[in-house]
Amino acid sequence: MSLRKFITNKTTAALAVLLTVFANTSAFAQEASVAGAAAAPKVDMGEVYKSVIFYILIFLAVCLFIAIIGKSIKVYELSREAQGKPVGINWNRVHASLFALFLVLGLYGVYWEYTVHGSMLLPAAASEHGKKIDEMFNLTLIITTIVFIATHILLFGFSYIYRYSAKRKAYYYPHNNTIEKIWTIVPALVLTVLVLMGFLTWRSIFFKTEDPNHKPLQIEVTSEQFKWSIRYPGADGIVGDKNYKLTTATNQLGIDFKDIHSRDDEMADEMVIPVGKPVKLILTSKDVIHSFYMPHFRVQLNTVPGMKTFFEFTPTKTTAQMQQETNDPNFKFLFLCAKICGSGHYNMQKVVRVVSDAEYKTWIAEQKTYLNDDLRKQFNLPVAPAAPKAASDSTAKDSAAVKPNQMALNK
């Protein structure tokens, strides 16, 4: 019986060989094109490339190839069996070796990732609290990398060493309370350290005592689909009240100009902040939840409709410094949206410019107030400018000042 099986299998084997000859030329070539497509220089194959059938054919060819290999293995094993030799392939050894190989290649891969992709990351934090976060990150990275590598060496190492052997019996070892206590307590201690450090860092970021002589610069940022609006506090240093019910086409943020603090509030098309001075962000949203994310400064907080959120930070590097450090003359600080908010989520950005105190002062003096003549009428305020500064040109540039906002809306 087994002989007959053997013969029929020989026929299959012969067929398989023939098929392999046919299929190989095409299968190998096409496989190579699959593998190479990502890296190889682009050969314009036009329509063929786009055609789904082409890919389906490639896939079927690969399947055929695999089926042939599978059949050949089976033929080999059956022929071994027919000859009364031990079973063809020791799969346990194959997998054990593959795990060992995977460990070696994997460790190299991790090293490669850490060095190559690891060098493409954000530059060092450009804010005071960001440095603490970076330190915390590095500490966590070191600890987790050690654990990661050690446990994987054990996992794949044990898989390799203790692969199946008919001669051996496993070691009956159901438990060891001492060892278990050790590996409960050690992670607990390490985590306690991390928790404590994390907790202290977290406190230092969100619980700040305000120094009356050194008040932070208030900046309000309002998000909506899909743009940001920035409001500077003006001369009084206080961002005035808002009420969403006052929102109109001319008063898009719904600023309440009955509040005296609102009247000198200024609009800006980019966020310009003086280096080394604390900035207190007041974050609000008009429509859905967005997330104000400023990766270079390690700042992120959601903007929530109906609720103000606050984040205080101190920039430590100017844009110019950063351009030098990163060797990139086009480097810009940015903030962007990190919470899914609709179809334009992927493009909600504004530039942040960190400058010296002097530059900031000249820049802020040039910014326009939100309050213009139309709004004055609306709020029954005297059309004659309340603030002495920028009196003469306010009417002339009013319309111009609204425009950048609308442009942004159309983006």
Next chain:
Amino acid sequence: MSTIALHDEHNHDHADHGHHKETLISKYIFSMDHKMIAKQFLITGIIMAVIAMGLSILFRIQLAWPDQSFPFLETFLGKWAEGGRIKSDFYLALVTIHGTIMVFFVLTAGLSGTFSNLLIPLQIGARDMASPFLNMLSYWFFFMACVIMMSSFFIQTGPASGGWTVYPPLSVVAKAMPGSGMGMTLWLISMVLFVASSLMGGINYVSTILNMRTKGMDLWKMPLPIWAFFLTAILGILSFPVLVAGVVLMVFDRSFGTSFYLSDIVMGTDILPNEGGSPILWQHLFWFLGHPEVYIVIMPALGISSEVISVNSRKPIFGYHAMVYSLIGITVLSFIVWGHHMFVTGMNPLLGGVFMITTLIIAVPSAVKTFNYLATLWRGNIRFTPAMLFAIGLVSFFISGGLTGIFLGNASLDINLHDTYFVVAHFHLVMGSAAIFGMLAGVYHWFPRMFGRMMNAKLGYLHFWLTFIAAYLVFFPLHFLGLDGVPRRYYAFTEFEFMKKWLTVNIFVTWAAIMAALAQVAFLFNFFYSIFKGKVAPQNPWEANTLEWTAPVKHIHGNWPGEIPTVYRWPYDYSKPGHDADFIPQTVPFSQTMSSNLPHDFEGNAEAEKIQQDWELANPVEENKG
């Protein structure tokens, strides 16, 4: 149900039961047999997984080649991919439905539903579930939930697209995005049905485990998968209703003009009348379920892998009690960590600090489990069956993904990592890949029990290695995108200068994802082919100890002919010294294994210890047998 009672009374030797005729419908469709329901859950889960995987390939194509046109996409997707390019709105729908299907339909229902149903009665020695009718309903509610979720692809405005967490106001205000119209309504209906299904299942699992264990099967003799399913079910029963509460409030907000989640909203210049609600409330309600949910996903996978690793290492699982206590620890702690999803949502920072502490504590039981797996492998005699390969893969993913959780659980680090690709990489490894690998390990391991046939091992090997490598190639590089500050759910990386350097990585990741997806063809072929044509399974193909392998290969209603076997020992007596075979099934009494009994086995039963001592005196052991 009456059949169960009857079965105990009569002898099962005559094949025809006579009292109850099975029709096609009662056997395959509205079946109340737990084994059939398990198969229904599994096959539905696999189909949903294939769909969700297909969706992920679609959005991966968009991410890799954002400027290129793929005419075949327009053929399939019509106006959602006009000109062969996926639209931004539809991209978000894809990620949303991918997440929803994978988390709820595949990794909750497909995993828990399949293996709880299959293994609970078989491993504890019960004829069926406590309430077979409820069990059937549980499947059909799940099925309806799937159908309704998929039907949202066939409506004008498309499926829900606010992310699988559907944060309001985005998901509530229909004007905010097209997906927040009808698609979101269907999402909510589907979710209510799904929760009903989970609850019916969960209640059934708990009551079966507590009440229907066979003689001798005390709690500390239960195999670890049963412990995992038991605790998972408890977790589900306690947390899923909270989601329904949240969903009902959301339905009110969407359809009846209430303001639970809405306040101070202006769409463009259109001022909405809602006042006094808070979007944060939804996040609390959602994550009160949502965080236990990720443990609902991973715990059954951990239970399955404990069993598979022990069987195939031919060694008792190391620290059985520690494994159970760590599961209990995870269960309890998982209820008080939900806030770590909300560190930067504007929640009171004081709360953030508290949640950070509880979150990092949960790493301790997870670490214990990992070390116990490693200790189980140590000095084992490892058989690399496909199931074992996947279980080892699970441990690897659980480590890799778990460690990045230490970053994200730390509130200060979360500031810069929140909602970036780092998070995507983290949870796809620790709960996505690990749980899927647990599920696949379970399928390969218990396929003979489910279908009475064996799967092809070599295709299983191919499936494992391709998937394992591809999963790492996909998810490992994504960590670095996150560390560079690339947010998730971005339709294209083309608008930001600093993201452009990641475009090539995206192409690489997409190719790896395609490779992973194609590798699943090996599994699908193997699975469906083996159902009909696989080699007929032997009684106990893996030489395992647990009860399910004592039941006849050919399924019968009521699981065991005649009496249900009695259990005498714990399920992990592998390679016990002094015994000739390297496994001793749970049904073998200690009186038959005198040569291998240990004092510990008798749990302080003085009489039994005495008998053992007498026997040992009468049969002195030859020293240094080697």
